[in-house]
Amino acid sequence: MKIGIIGGGITGLTTALAFQKCGISCTVYEQAPKLTTVGAGIWMQPNALKVLDWLEVGNAVRSEGLQLNFPDLTYKDLRSFRQTKSDLSKDESGNNIVAIHRARLQKVLFDALPKNTVKWGKEFKKLQVHENNVTAQFNDDSQTFDLILGADGIHSKVRKEIFSDTKLRYSGQTSWRGISNFQIPEEYSRKGIEAWGPGVRFGFSPISKNETYWFAVSKAPEGQSDPEGNTQKLLLNIFKEFDPLILDLISTTDKIIRTDIHDLVRLDTWHNNTVCLLGDAAHATTPNMGQGGCQGVEDAFYFATTLSACENPEDAFRKFEEKRRKKVDYVVNNSWRFGQMAHSKWGQKLAILMMKITPETTMKKQMQKLYQVDIVN
Numbered sequence: 016m017k018i019g020i021i022g023g024g025i026t027g028l029t030t031a032l033a034f035q036k037c038g039i040s041c042t043v044y045e046q047a048p049k050l051t052t053v054g055a056g057i058w059m060q061p062n063a064l065k066v067l068d069w070l071e072v073g074n075a076v077r078s079e080g081l082q083l084n085f086p087d088l089t090y091k092d093l094r095s096f097r098q099t100k101s102d103l104s105k106d107e108s109g110n111n112i113v114a115i116h117r118a119r120l121q122k123v124l125f126d127a128l129p130k131n132t133v134k135w136g137k138e139f140k141k142l143q144v145h146e147n148n149v150t151a152q153f154n155d156d157s158q159t160f161d162l163i164l165g166a167d168g169i170h171s172k173v174r175k176e177i178f179s180d181t182k183l184r185y186s187g188q189t190s191w192r193g194i195s196n197f198q199i200p201e202e203y204s205r206k207g208i209e210a211w212g213p214g215v216r217f218g219f220s221p222i223s224k225n226e227t228y229w230f231a232v233s234k235a236p237e238g239q240s241d242p243e244g245n246t247q248k249l250l251l252n253i254f255k256e257f258d259p260l261i262l263d264l265i266s267t268t269d270k271i272i273r274t275d276i277h278d279l280v281r282l283d284t285w286h287n288n289t290v291c292l293l294g295d296a297a298h299a300t301t302p303n304m305g306q307g308g309c310q311g312v313e314d315a316f317y318f319a320t321t322l323s324a325c326e327n328p329e330d331a332f333r334k335f336e337e338k339r340r341k342k343v344d345y346v347v348n349n350s351w352r353f354g355q356m357a358h359s360k361w362g363q364k365l366a367i368l369m370m371k372i373t374p375e376t377t378m379k380k381q382m383q384k385l386y387q388v389d390i391v392n
């Protein structure tokens with residue numbers, strides 16, 4: 016069977032690795048001319064680490080990143096909303112969140128693939144669906160496949176080719192991300208922090224000994240851009256009442272990426288007879304639960320194992336959706352609600368109150384459910 020994966024991001028590369036593990040061959044077509052070195056950090060949570068361990072790259076990811084032993088929600092002066100007795104973000108096997116540079120994560124995934132699995136500089140343009148196969152047109156040639164997987168992200172062209180009327184939903188919030196070399200105090204060397212102030216949030220964690228990844232979120236009209244060359248000034252003003260460490264992180268960052276926060280309005284289905292969508296292309300979520308990339312990694316595991324157990328691809332597409340829908344819907348909906356609460360005056364007060372009074376056992380149970388992946392080795 017000839018399988019083409021469009022998009023060599025976290026989802027596309029992990030899916031190729033999962034196919035390799037299941038003895039299925041595939042090729043990844045990525046528009047970028049080579050593996051990128053720019054980007055920001057990302058938190059990979061225990062559900063993703065379970066899959067990465069199954070793919071035998073978990074330890075490489077751990078050693079290229081940093082294991083956080085305490086993600087914490089705080090006030091703007093970095094006082095915790097609540098002290099918990101146990102680390103809620105640890106799973107039953109002891110996996111912690113790993114904070115890692117995105118480019119290093121992609122390199123670990125890429126290095127584990129057989130040579131020539133990824134074709135760089137291949138921009139997907141159009142699809143032609145035939146009765147039993149499908150032709151993809153790229154910037155420089157056309158190729159016919161038995162199956163195409165669209166792992167080309169939130170603005171997926173593959174999705175637009177198979178479903179004409181899909182929509183993104185703007186959250187009313189924009190984000191900035193950066194990596195600073197500022198030496199953070201020892202007490203934060205294994206922590207992930209998200210600090211809340213009126214209508215704004217600032218998160219950070221180390222991703223290596225000398226690098227701290229940070230993100231900032233604020234309400235903003237869709238499509239607005241920063242005044243030319245003045246992003247730092249703008250952020251220093253927005254976060255002027257926050258802990259000085261936050262201001263240090265902003266002012267020592269050279270490259271800051273701004274991204275409006277959207278999710279994808281729920282699709283009725285993720286596939287037609289020869290094409291299936293995975294990761295953000297199928298179910299992009301707002302980043303409030305730090306789960307978008309992790310869900311793409313889970314897709315890789317469930318898709319490859321389901322396809323290898325099914326007689327025909329259409330059965331696999333259907334079964335894959337059955338396995339994934341409930342969790343993906345949970346993540347997309349809760350992440351949306353959490354983001355809306357965090358940026359409204361009363362919503363924020365209510366969210367903090369709920370975090371303070373919810374029993375620790377209930378919180379732990381919710382996290383364990385999120386981290387569940389049905390891997391049988």
Ligand SMILES: Cc1cc2nc3c(=O)[nH]c(=O)nc-3n(C[C@H](O)[C@H](O)[C@H](O)COP(=O)(O)OP(=O)(O)OC[C@H]3O[C@@H](n4cnc5c(N)ncnc54)[C@H](O)[C@@H]3O)c2cc1C
Nearest residue numbers: 022024025026046058139167168294295302305307308309
């Ligand atoms: C502020 C912010 C913070 C986040 N933090 C986290 C976090 O901590 N943890 C987490 O799990 N998730 C996080 N996410 C979400 C995460 O970034 C995404 O869910 C994840 O990157 C999706 O991976 P993907 O491979 O599906 O899509 P993408 O990462 O978008 O990758 C798609 C790939 O397809 C390629 N491509 C696109 N179009 C074409 C084309 N036409 N032809 C060929 N190639 C193409 C792109 O170049 C890219 O390489 C965050 C998101 C944001 C905005």
